Amino acid sequence: MGIINYYNISHAEVFVFDDFLIKQVKEGVKIDLEETEELKLILEEHFKNKKMAYISNRVTSYSVNPLVYKEVEKMSNLVAIAIIPKDEKMRQSAEFERQFFNKPFEIFENLSDAIQWVQKIILNENKEAIV
Numbered sequence: 001m002g003i004i005n006y007y008n009i010s011h012a013e014v015f016v017f018d019d020f021l022i023k024q025v026k027e028g029v030k031i032d033l034e035e036t037e038e039l040k041l042i043l044e045e046h047f048k049n050k051k052m053a054y055i056s057n058r059v060t061s062y063s064v065n066p067l068v069y070k071e072v073e074k075m076s077n078l079v080a081i082a083i084i085p086k087d088e089k090m091r092q093s094a095e096f097e098r099q100f101f102n103k104p105f106e107i108f109e110n111l112s113d114a115i116q117w118v119q120k121i122i123l124n125e126n127k128e129a130i131v
Contacts, residue, residue: 005046009038016046019122020053020115027060036071043075051125053080053118057111058090069100080104080121082114 007014011029015022021042025031043052054072072078080103083094091107098105104121108114 007042009042011035011038014039014042016042019051020055020118021046022055022057022111024057024059025062027062029062031062031064031068033065033068033071036068039072040075043078047077049077051077051079051122053082053122054078055082055111055114055118056084057114058083058085058094060086061090064093064097066097066100069097073101073103078103079125080106080118082118083107084109084111084114 003015003017005016007016011031012023012025012035015024023039029035046052069081072081081101083097083106085091085094085107094107098107106114106117108117
């Protein structure tokens with residue numbers, strides 16, 4: 001499960017692994033539809049025709065337009081989102097954002113639990129694709 005690639009894009013750091021990516025947004029950024037375009041390029045390059053999951057490691061303070069989730073949800077190979085908030089306020093924001101995403105979306109206390117969960121989701125998705 002080693003890292004495949006690392007990107008330092010305009011609004012975040014992105015760590016790409018075999019079946020998932022971890023994104024750490026920079027301090028004070030507002031995530032809107034424009035920011036999803038950079039993410040789509042990374043997804044197309046590394047996960048074209050492959051199921052994957054997105055992990056948001058929220059180590060800084062930033063905001064998310066929840067309508068972004070409706071756009072992200074259209075990415076057919078994105079099967080799940082995991083959020084690791086650093087504090088209670090971020091947890092409440094993630095709970096609100098969950099309403100806008102109709103695929104598996106969970107909130108975790110730590111990165112290890114989030115990684116284990118997304119790996120299970122992807123394994124199940126891949127099994128279903130074979131059947």
